[in-house]
Amino acid sequence: MSKRRPYVRPMDGWWKKNPYYVEYMVHEGTALFVAAYAIVLTFGLVRLSQGEAAWNGWLEAMKSPLSIIFHLVLLAAIVYHAFTWFKLFPLTTPPVVLNGKKVEPELIVRGGWAAAIGATVVSFVIVWGLA
């Protein structure tokens, strides 16, 4: 074992020093809410497979004020995630060239939002039709 104890720069709270990194960490933090929602859905799926009484129990649980508040928080977190994700879109896509001109990053961001709004509307209409 070496007696050397090299200096390791402490990194605690590094992301608090720059607003851009704070936003990054908040964006990453929304993953916890996405996971929570997946678990809520899976729980419902298990209750559905256990029969009508179990499913109705899950539906009742979803009506509790606590659940409603939880889902409002989930909704806010996931919308924030979607919003910031599309904001990062131009950084993750290769440069798109159309008619010999580079497509403005702003246009790509708007395209992402348009896709999200489109997906939202289409999903709602389909569910409306089924319900």
Add this chain to the structure above:
Amino acid sequence: MAALFGPIMVFITGIAVPLGLLLPADAMSYPKMLAFAQNFIGKGFIFVAVFLFIWHAGHRIFHSLHEVGIHQGIGSKLLTYGVAAVVTVIAAVALLGLGF
């Protein structure tokens, strides 16, 4: 997927249907949900949604843990990808158990 369909799914299952807002309150009644989950497309949609949400979240949490000083190892893998795998299996078993 989470960005495109996450908001509307949370709104429908967690807010609109429980409150009877915009959608009929029986939109997720047992016969309707059973039919949806037994339908080939409905079953596929539910599985893909759960699968993508949990793996996407697990993957991102796995890499974010590094940012808060929890470095990549067996523990952080079990906590993220492990949970994702367990949730996937539970969802798959429940969906297959519902029949076609």
